[in-house]
Amino acid sequence: MLIALLIVAVALITIDFRDGGTSGAHSIGGRIFGPVEHVGGDVTGWFRGGGSSSEVSALQQQNTALQLELAQSKVTGQQTAELNSLLKLTGKDRYRVVAASVIAAGGDYSDTVTISVGSADGITANETVLNGEGLVGTVVATSPTTATVQLATDASATVGIRMAGDGQIGALTGTANDFSGTAPLKLTLFSANATLKPGQELVTFGSVGGRPYVPGIPIGRITKVTTTPGSLTPTALVKPFADFTGLGVLGVVVSK
Amino acid sequence: MSRAVILGRPVSGQFASDPSPWRKALVFAALPVALFAAVAVQLTVVNRLPLPGGTGPDLVLLLVTAVAVTTGPMTGLLTGFAGGLALDIAPPATHYAGEYALVFCVAGYLAARAAAASGASTGERNPWVELGVMAAATAAGEAGKAGLGLLLSDPDVTGPAIKHVLPGSILWDLLLTPFAFFLVSWVAGLARPVSERAPRPEFVGAQRLAAVFRAASAGAAPNLKLAGSGAKFTDERQARRVPKLRLADARSKSFARTDAAGSGIARPALSGRKAAKLNFAHSASALRSAGAGVTSLGRTPKLKFSGKSSAITPPRRQKGPGKGWIRAAGGRVPAAGSGTGGRASVPVAGRRKPSAGWLRTDAHRPTTVKRATPGKGWLRTSRRPRANWYSSGPSTRWVRRSRSKDRWRTRRRSLSGAVLSGVRDLLPSGDRR
Numbered sequence: 001m002l003i004a005l006l007i008v009a010v011a012l013i014t015i016d017f018r019d020g021g022t023s024g025a026h027s028i029g030g031r032i033f034g035p036v037e038h039v040g041g042d043v044t045g046w047f048r049g050g051g052s053s054s055e056v057s058a059l060q061q062q063n064t065a066l067q068l069e070l071a072q073s074k075v076t077g078q079q080t081a082e083l084n085s086l087l088k089l090t091g092k093d094r095y096r097v098v099a100a101s102v103i104a105a106g107g108d109y110s111d112t113v114t115i116s117v118g119s120a121d122g123i124t125a126n127e128t129v130l131n132g133e134g135l136v137g138t139v140v141a142t143s144p145t146t147a148t149v150q151l152a153t154d155a156s157a158t159v160g161i162r163m164a165g166d167g168q169i170g171a172l173t174g175t176a177n178d179f180s181g182t183a184p185l186k187l188t189l190f191s192a193n194a195t196l197k198p199g200q201e202l203v204t205f206g207s208v209g210g211r212p213y214v215p216g217i218p219i220g221r222i223t224k225v226t227t228t229p230g231s232l233t234p235t236a237l238v239k240p241f242a243d244f245t246g247l248g249v250l251g252v253v254v255s256k
Numbered sequence: 257m258s259r260a261v262i263l264g265r266p267v268s269g270q271f272a273s274d275p276s277p278w279r280k281a282l283v284f285a286a287l288p289v290a291l292f293a294a295v296a297v298q299l300t301v302v303n304r305l306p307l308p309g310g311t312g313p314d315l316v317l318l319l320v321t322a323v324a325v326t327t328g329p330m331t332g333l334l335t336g337f338a339g340g341l342a343l344d345i346a347p348p349a350t351h352y353a354g355e356y357a358l359v360f361c362v363a364g365y366l367a368a369r370a371a372a373a374s375g376a377s378t379g380e381r382n383p384w385v386e387l388g389v390m391a392a393a394t395a396a397g398e399a400g401k402a403g404l405g406l407l408l409s410d411p412d413v414t415g416p417a418i419k420h421v422l423p424g425s426i427l428w429d430l431l432l433t434p435f436a437f438f439l440v441s442w443v444a445g446l447a448r449p450v451s452e453r454a455p456r457p458e459f460v461g462a463q464r465l466a467a468v469f470r471a472a473s474a475g476a477a478p479n480l481k482l483a484g485s486g487a488k489f490t491d492e493r494q495a496r497r498v499p500k501l502r503l504a505d506a507r508s509k510s511f512a513r514t515d516a517a518g519s520g521i522a523r524p525a526l527s528g529r530k531a532a533k534l535n536f537a538h539s540a541s542a543l544r545s546a547g548a549g550v551t552s553l554g555r556t557p558k559l560k561f562s563g564k565s566s567a568i569t570p571p572r573r574q575k576g577p578g579k580g581w582i583r584a585a586g587g588r589v590p591a592a593g594s595g596t597g598g599r600a601s602v603p604v605a606g607r608r609k610p611s612a613g614w615l616r617t618d619a620h621r622p623t624t625v626k627r628a629t630p631g632k633g634w635l636r637t638s639r640r641p642r643a644n645w646y647s648s649g650p651s652t653r654w655v656r657r658s659r660s661k662d663r664w665r666t667r668r669r670s671l672s673g674a675v676l677s678g679v680r681d682l683l684p685s686g687d688r689r
Contacts, residue, residue, distance in 0.1 A: 005337045012354025025353035029345020040300030105303035106348040108421045109412045114347040146347045156411030245306045
């Protein structure tokens with residue numbers, strides 16, 4: 001019996017390993033546990049929201065949508081033309097925001113959350129998730145009623161960024177710290193000549209088709225420059241705008 | 257919260273002391289429900305709590321190990337697999353499906369086996385031992401989660417992440433271990449019949465353990481009394497009494513040896529009400545072997561030694577006990593080195609008789625040293641001393657015996673062949689074939 005179960009477990013790991021962590025087992029789990037987490041999320045949301053959760057969530061959704069509009073409109077002038085030519089970005093009204101609330105969170109090692117919308121609401125993988133403060137993460141998996149969001153603080157998350165002022169580009173990775181603290185993100189600029197100063201702000205660089213990140217979403221602010229003499233690229237620690245400890249209502253940017 | 261409802265259900269009824277079948281069924285049905293609830297609470301509440309330390313406890317692991325130590329290996333195995341698999345495939349999980357199933361089922365199985373083994377060896381269910389086993393299994397499960405993630409090169413499970421997460425999570429788990437254990441063992445106790453709920457000693461295991469203890473201590477700890485072991489170590493003070501010994505060959509040497517050996521080893525054998533009659537034909541080492549035999553048997557047999565029963569350590573100098581007085585020290589050197597581990601009283605007994613020993617001042621020294629001083633050779637007996645541990649090397653006969661017979665034969669043959677060929681060489685060449 002022990003041997004049989006061990007073989008089953010190893011077989012599951014093997015299948016999932018081959019599929020890169022997106023085997024059918026996860027979707028089955030989403031079907032089974034999605035409703036349960038919905039209930040649990042509602043209960044905890046009731047405790048967190050203090051009763052008028054629907055009103056709060058509606059306001060937060062509006063806030064999120066405005067935030068996205070603002071982010072899109074911030075991509076101004078020459079930058080817009082540049083990005084349009086680069087990304088074939090046609091306009092800000094290409095996107096819409098689907099509001100969702102966090103109903104569950106991942107374990108000790110992964111910074112992931114489950115949100116209350118899924119493929120039934122038009123959510124697909126690799127869609128940007130943000131809240132009223134800034135970038136939160138990206139959707140990595142969906143089930144009919146839930147979606148799994150990989151937070152920007154996850155160790156395996158990498159976000160392409162652009163410095164708000166001088167437009168330098170770089171990459172931002174998570175530091176594997178749990179989202180229970182103000183986990184700093186690690187910034188690495190691609191240009192060796194660029195200089196970093198504490199207080200500089202970062203926005204997402206954007207990807208083709210807005211997946212996994214749409215451009216112009218504010219991410220955070222540099223708190224500490226960690227460039228070492230002799231290193232090829234400037235590095236810094238970034239404090240995200242979004243409060244990852246108290247994620248409540250999120251918005252998923254869905255392409256129209 | 258939903259767990260509390262489940263746990264409360266079995267006691268709410270009007271049950272008698274003996275569990276009815278459907279009460280048992282309720283408790284067994286509570287297991288998957290509790291597991292499901294633990295997974296849900298873990299994902300929706302515990303993981304979202306901003307707990308100090310950056311991590312939180314693993315309720316599913318705690319439930320698995322608690323169920324394992326309170327029930328049995330099969331239940332622990334299945335519970336671990338189910339709980340781990342649920343954590344693997346429930347939505348926010350991004351690690352590979354099957355990881356936690358593997359770790360949890362192994363942890364549950366081993367915890368249950370360890371708890372069952374401790375219960376079988378002592379004959380009763382000790383909740384503290386079970387709690388300790390559960391805590392160890394929980395910590396091992398946390399480490400196993402990290403280790404397997406590292407093994408599969410999960411991008412989230414890195415060295416710094418483990419250093420950050422693992423101590424905190426183990427600490428949280430250990431904090432919650434007692435609560436989970438007593439909750440689960442209370443629920444499990446509801447399904448157990450009353451007779452089983454009371455700890456009942458299993459005499460078979462206890463006796464086996466007592467025998468192991470006795471054999472291991474070899475009488476070194478006669479005070480050891482194991483409950484229900486049926487040991488004959490009844491009265492320790494009786495054993496302290498010097499037994500009446502009638503030694504057939506009552507030399508001083510053998511008496512001293514008897515006393516020394518019997519003080520430590522053979523006492524349990526003499527602890528009966530009657531004074532045992534001991535009949536030593538030759539040696540004290542016979543007594544030593546008898547002592548070991550008696551302790552392993554655990555009862556008082558008749559002791560009857562007629563020389564040939566010295567099975568364990570054959571006495572080295574038993575051939576000439578007549579010289580015992582005079583060579584009190586000299587005769588003891590090989591014996592003390594070979595057997596009893598050099599009792600302190602033995603050389604003292606030799607030194608007490610200088611009147612006999614003044615002629616042989618070198619008698620206590622090893623033979624090799626004696627050979628180095630030939631000046632006193634006239635005092636020694638003409639017989640060469642037998643080879644012992646201290647002599648320079650084994651005799652040729654010993655060497656010959658130690659090798660294989662065939663090898664010696666070939667050597668002899670080659671020697672004789674060499675001699676023959678030498679003789680042939682001496683012969684005139686015309687006679688050669």
